[in-house]
Amino acid sequence: MVALAEKDRPVAQMLLNSGTCPRCIFRFCGVGLQTSYRQPHKDLLHELHEFLESNERESKLSCEMANPPCKKMKLENANGIKDQTPNGSHQLTNVHSDGSDTVAIENLNPVVCNICLGILQDLCEMDFVKAVCHKINSSEYQFSSFVFSVSFPPQLSVREHAAWLLVKEEMGKQGLSIGKDDFVQLKEAYKWIIHPLFLEELGVPADGKSLFEVSVVFAHPETDEDCCFLASVCPSCFKPAKNKQSVFTRMAVVKALDMIDEEEFHKNYPSPPSLPKTPCSAVDIQCNNGAIFVAGRYNKYSRTLPQTPWIIDGERKMESSVEELILEHLMAAFKADSFNFSSSGREDVDVRTLGNGRPFAVELVNPRRVQLAAVEMKELQQRINSSSDKVQVRDLQLVSREAIVHMKEGEEEKTKTYSALIWTEKVIQNEDITFLDSMKELKLDQKTPLRVLHRRPLAVRIRVIHSMQSEYIDEHHFRLHLKTQAGTYVKEFVHGDFGRTKPNIGFLLGTTADILELDVESVDVDWPPALDD
Amino acid sequence: MAGIMAAGPSEVPASIATFPGVTERYFTRWYKPDVKGNHCEDHCILQHSNRICVITIADAHPLLQKGKPIKSISYQISANCSRLQNKVSGKSKRGAQFLTELAPLCRILCSDGEEYTIYSCIRGKLIEVNENILDNPSLLQEKPSTEGYIAVVLPKFEESKKVTQGLLTREEYEECLSKRFNSTSLYNTKNENLAEI
Ligand SMILES: [Zn+2]
Numbered sequence: 001m002v003a004l005a006e007k008d009r010p011v012a013q014m015l016l017n018s019g020t021c022p023r024c025i026f027r028f029c030g031v032g033l034q035t036s037y038r039q040p041h042k043d044l045l046h047e048l049h050e051f052l053e054s055n056e057r058e059s060k061l062s063c064e065m066a067n068p069p070c071k072k073m074k075l076e077n078a079n080g081i082k083d084q085t086p087n088g089s090h091q092l093t094n095v096h097s098d099g100s101d102t103v104a105i106e107n108l109n110p111v112v113c114n115i116c117l118g119i120l121q122d123l124c125e126m127d128f129v130k131a132v133c134h135k136i137n138s139s140e141y142q143f144s145s146f147v148f149s150v151s152f153p154p155q156l157s158v159r160e161h162a163a164w165l166l167v168k169e170e171m172g173k174q175g176l177s178i179g180k181d182d183f184v185q186l187k188e189a190y191k192w193i194i195h196p197l198f199l200e201e202l203g204v205p206a207d208g209k210s211l212f213e214v215s216v217v218f219a220h221p222e223t224d225e226d227c228c229f230l231a232s233v234c235p236s237c238f239k240p241a242k243n244k245q246s247v248f249t250r251m252a253v254v255k256a257l258d259m260i261d262e263e264e265f266h267k268n269y270p271s272p273p274s275l276p277k278t279p280c281s282a283v284d285i286q287c288n289n290g291a292i293f294v295a296g297r298y299n300k301y302s303r304t305l306p307q308t309p310w311i312i313d314g315e316r317k318m319e320s321s322v323e324e325l326i327l328e329h330l331m332a333a334f335k336a337d338s339f340n341f342s343s344s345g346r347e348d349v350d351v352r353t354l355g356n357g358r359p360f361a362v363e364l365v366n367p368r369r370v371q372l373a374a375v376e377m378k379e380l381q382q383r384i385n386s387s388s389d390k391v392q393v394r395d396l397q398l399v400s401r402e403a404i405v406h407m408k409e410g411e412e413e414k415t416k417t418y419s420a421l422i423w424t425e426k427v428i429q430n431e432d433i434t435f436l437d438s439m440k441e442l443k444l445d446q447k448t449p450l451r452v453l454h455r456r457p458l459a460v461r462i463r464v465i466h467s468m469q470s471e472y473i474d475e476h477h478f479r480l481h482l483k484t485q486a487g488t489y490v491k492e493f494v495h496g497d498f499g500r501t502k503p504n505i506g507f508l509l510g511t512t513a514d515i516l517e518l519d520v521e522s523v524d525v526d527w528p529p530a531l532d533d
Numbered sequence: 534m535a536g537i538m539a540a541g542p543s544e545v546p547a548s549i550a551t552f553p554g555v556t557e558r559y560f561t562r563w564y565k566p567d568v569k570g571n572h573c574e575d576h577c578i579l580q581h582s583n584r585i586c587v588i589t590i591a592d593a594h595p596l597l598q599k600g601k602p603i604k605s606i607s608y609q610i611s612a613n614c615s616r617l618q619n620k621v622s623g624k625s626k627r628g629a630q631f632l633t634e635l636a637p638l639c640r641i642l643c644s645d646g647e648e649y650t651i652y653s654c655i656r657g658k659l660i661e662v663n664e665n666i667l668d669n670p671s672l673l674q675e676k677p678s679t680e681g682y683i684a685v686v687l688p689k690f691e692e693s694k695k696v697t698q699g700l701l702t703r704e705e706y707e708e709c710l711s712k713r714f715n716s717t718s719l720y721n722t723k724n725e726n727l728a729e730i
Contacts, residue, residue, distance in 0.1 A: 447661075450559075450581055450585050450587070450685065451559060451581065451583060451585075452583075453583075453585050453660065453685070453687075454581075454583040454584055454585050454687060455583075455624060456624060457621075457622065457623050457624055457626075458621050458626065458660060458661060495555045496679075496680065497555075498587065498663075498679050498680055498682050499663075499665050499672070499679070499680035512554075512676075512679075514554055514555055
């Protein structure tokens with residue numbers, strides 16, 4: 001049953017004659033009932049013909065009951081309600097190439113719509129949905145809902161505009177006026193039709209907030225020229241932009257159409273819009289899952305392992321890295337496109353990280369898998385740990401994007417403890433170093449170390465050594481355990497960095513001191529939460 | 534303190550028994566002998582692998598020979614140019630004084646009235662001067678290649694390989710020193726000969 005009212009008859013007939021599809025006709029007649037659009041478009045065409053050819057009174061009875069009133073439609077002239085179909089026998093002459101004036105309803109062969117270019121015909125029906133779903137299902141995505149986004153060629157806006165002017169004119173003849181908002185947007189109608197089909201095929205609902213996005217880009221090269229006249233009429237709307245392939249973006253076209261007056265538009269663009277030979281094609285179908293975040297703590301047991309790949313001028317300086325040893329397994333488990341690794345501070349290549357380890361977090365971009373049961377997470381951690389002696393991971397877990405902030409906050413505020421193996425030039429006895437144990441909250445003036453001065457601003461920063469504990473080894477060596485403010489350069493505190501960190505161990509002991517080994521013993525950030533074993 | 538023993542037993546690994554010092558670990562030494570034609574006024578440039586250069590005085594410099602007490606050090610190198618006024622900001626070290634090879638860095642006056650000028654020896658931005666030696670000039674003589682440095686200079690990125698081209702490596706410098714020593718002996722011998730005539 002066609003969802004049109006008697007007063008829609010002239011507009012429907014006029015559009016149908018020009019080669020417009022039934023769904024576009026519904027849109028321009030302001031049909032707001034979603035279910036009206038959901039029948040196959042061939043059936044709708046059939047019914048539309050029946051409606052237009054049927055006895056006026058009969059159809060009026062059957063149609064208006066199923067039909068909600070068109071919103072905002074204003075009746076300007078009571079006389080205008082009279083049916084003004086100019087020529088009832090004229091239908092479909094443009095549509096069929098055999099030249100016959102009348103076509104048997106049973107043999108209707110729809111042409112590609114001159115307004116939606118096929119978008120509301122085959123491109124929103126089951127076969128198309130199946131093709132998209134095949135693409136989705138073949139890429140192993142894990143999802144529980146989806147958001148479907150489409151990109152239409154910009155000339156659709158031009159054709160939409162032309163149709164609007166036509167309809168407005170036709171309504172005017174009936175004494176009715178209509179605004180652009182009274183039509184159903186192409187995107188809306190498309191969504192109404194395609195969402196239930198996706199639900200049927202994928203088994204999960206559409207959800208605007210879903211992190212799983214399916215996007216389809218439609219193109220229609222045959223009518224790309226449609227927009228060209230706008231550039232000469234409204235040059236100000238089409239400024240070339242660096243990263244745009246064409247100046248004819250949808251936004252620019254809509255803006256130009258807003259500015260152009262009716263007369264100018266008609267001068268430059270055929271009304272009704274020409275009949276296309278081919279429908280739009282889906283030139284790109286993509287799936288994207290929102291990023292997920294994995295956090296944990298790592299220990300680094302090697303003095304020849306950088307935290308991140310060490311590559312200078314394309315040349316690898318060190319085999320592997322903490323990042324690579326962990327990510328190899330995370331990427332395999334979550335099948336992401338790419339990742340971003342971050343951590344609460346970082347250690348030098350020759351520094352080990354012991355104790356409970358250093359908090360880290362990884363953003364996995366466009367992962368195929370988004371959920372991992374606790375037991376699977378445990379197995380993943382086990383895989384990382386059994387693959388290398390150099391890196392061990394604990395507390396591996398999925399976290400929210402917001403939670404990452406805790407790690408970065410902690411980086412600035414929290415303390416760290418270190419263990420340093422120190423050499424002294426002069427001979428020392430245990431009693432020469434024990435005074436260090438009683439020094440509390442020792443303030444240092446640290447100039448930006450020479451080793452990072454090429455990439456950091458020069459500044460003097462005050463850092464605090466909260467406490468120290470010495471452990472005598474022999475006449476030239478001792479171990480020093482330090483609890484420091486985050487951001488303290490411990491190596492420089494030991495050797496002095498050309499006297500640029502003051503005071504330093506050499507100064508305190510009255511000799512030249514050097515650091516032979518350094519370990520991080522704890523990074524005191526209580527995030528991510530510890531997990532039971 | 535928690536985790537003290539986590540680092541394992543405290544003993545010195547055998548591999549670091551002959552551990553090189555900070556300067557040797559991170560820096561390459563470059564030498565410029567007889568700077569500005571002044572006999573034995575050798576400079577030593579320590580170049581870090583990150584291209585930062587530290588300008589120092591080489592061991593053979595007269596200032597490091599015995600009996601040369603320093604009276605004063607001045608970074609005021611002319612009436613209107615003081616290296617102490619050098620200010621840098623940001624990662625790119627904006628506002629730095631730009632130095633050429635022969636730009637003077639400081640003047641050092643000895644108690645015997647002799648004055649020595651230290652030069653940059655390389656092109657680059659002046660990052661900082663060592664103010665510690667102003668209060669404690671003996672640092673310069675006691676630890677010339679660490680705490681007694683003169684200045685820190687950052688060559689342009691694109692010039693970082695080129696800036697050391699006119700300088701000598703450690704081996705070349707040692708060769709230069711032995712030649713100097715021999716020719717000095719020869720000169721002395723000649724003098725003695727002359728005296729005999
Ligand atoms: Zn259409």
